[in-house]
Amino acid sequence: MLGEMPTDKARQLAVEAGLDLVEVAADARPPVCRIMDHGKVQYERKKKQSDGGKTHRTQLKQIRLRAKTGDHDIDFKVRRAEQFLKRNDKVKINVMFRGRENAHHERGREMLLEIIDTLQEVSTVEKPPSMESQRMMTTILAPKK
Template identity: 60%
Template structure:
């Protein structure tokens, strides 16, 4: 335990600062260090964490009787999502008599998968989810 005046003199001689580390302790704990450097490192540490991208799951819904142009339009938005590092969930909804033709949904999802191969990988292969929906999830490469 060093008196405060002596600790201040030691810090000034070393061209550093006397920084209180634990004010709750009896007696309070201080450290001789470069306070400007400490502040800089703390700021750098907090700013590094804020630049992380939060991955979102974007959903694109379709029906099995979707037109060619509509698929191209949906592909364009899916490509945009994948370039922004978000995952894309393709959902094909079957209603009524469409339920008898699940192969239409599989071919549509297969074509989509083929066209997005260079920027996406399949995270979940096309599967029938809850009776009426066929789902495929793509993640960015």
């Protein structure tokens, strides 16, 4: 805080300090100026702005299937899982069993293994297919680094 002073004196102080005289508030009377390294401030502002859009927190996305889900529907869900993985999200794939389907857990395991095989180029298996509850088999896929 140097207080009010003539512009010439402020410029001279800035030159002596090897810094810039930057007008902060032009509308104020008298105009408010600050002695600082303007290049450094611009660089930091630009860096902060460019880093702001790049942050992506990994989320766990779920895809639900049934033991009787058709091939086309599975293909559609696999494409969606691939999009999630490319966005750097983890994918949890659930196969739910109802009624008589409970007797055919091997069908659910085959579906999950087939999906894992399809997505092996973009993902790694974080948790292999296993029964999570009496009615649900799950696997978790993480994006490849």
